[in-house]
Amino acid sequence: MFLIHIHVAVYNIVGTGRTPIPFNQVSPICTIASGFYTTFSLYWFLIVYALCPPVLMLIFGSLTLSNIHKHRRQIRPNLSEINNRKREKISRQMLIMLIVQCTFITICTIPLALQRIYGSNTSSQQKSITQKTLDQLFLTIAVSLGLVGHSLTFYIFTLSGAMFRDEVKKLIMKIPGCRRIFTATGTQVKTNRIPPVPLERRNV
Incomplete structure (x- = not known):
């Protein structure tokens, strides 16, 4: 079961962004790598x-x-x-x-x-x-x-x-x-x- 989710650790990128309102603070966030993996992750x-x-x-x-x-x-x-x-x-x-x-x-x-x-x-x-x-x-x-x-x-x-x-x-x-x-x-x-x-x- 772990192998099914291993691509999440490989293709997710740690960056910075703002948290939703009302906090609106800069904090580390995980984003999905652009390109083919974006489409793959959605249907996966x-x-x-x-x-x-x-x-x-x-x-x-x-x-x-x-x-x-x-x-x-x-x-x-x-x-x-x-x-x-x-x-x-x-x-x-x-x-x-x-x-x-x-x-x-x-x-x-x-x-x-x-x-x-x-x-x-x-x-x-x-x-x-x-x-x-x-x-x-x-x-x-x-x-x-x-x-x-x-x-x-x-x-x-x-x-x-x-x-x-x-x-x-x-x-x-x-x-x-x-x-x-x-x-x-x-x-x-x-x-x-x-x-x-x-x-x-x-x-x-």
């Missing part, structure tokens, strides 16, 4: 940072789930139909969680890669203050999405997988005092449920 960032991770996650995750499912059938071929349905449901939930995570990461990382390509292709153009402001807004949104894509995995799993929610609930209930809260909440929900209408009343 798009492929390695935005596209490869979710694609590899989806491929190897699917192969892992398929391998686990195959070995289970070889080890215990005579499981009951209920157990088979339960295992298929778990595998389906894990696959859904994997697909949702890969899709979310792709959506969050591609805008930053596209923004870098756009910024490099339009860097020599004369832009108005409005266009510069819009470009800065796009950059801020793209960077924010890139950070969000790698920090919300827990919430993605919680929203997309019932199995993950159940495991989180079991983990929380092991904390002293939390079991009592969950039990009281569940009892209150059952108490507040509207009782079903008897069949005799429905026919009236």
Whole structure:
């Protein structure tokens, strides 16, 4: 993995420049070498940072789930139909969680890669203050999405997988005092449920 990024140390140049407003101070900065490497770095960032991770996650995750499912059938071929349905449901939930995570990461990382390509292709153009402001807004949104894509995995799993929610609930209930809260909440929900209408009343 280190060899993939070794060109960054070779073709990046340490220089001086001004930090963004409001600091506006001269400080050392790293700049990319001009020429062919500028174009190469942009598309390398798009492929390695935005596209490869979710694609590899989806491929190897699917192969892992398929391998686990195959070995289970070889080890215990005579499981009951209920157990088979339960295992298929778990595998389906894990696959859904994997697909949702890969899709979310792709959506969050591609805008930053596209923004870098756009910024490099339009860097020599004369832009108005409005266009510069819009470009800065796009950059801020793209960077924010890139950070969000790698920090919300827990919430993605919680929203997309019932199995993950159940495991989180079991983990929380092991904390002293939390079991009592969950039990009281569940009892209150059952108490507040509207009782079903008897069949005799429905026919009236």
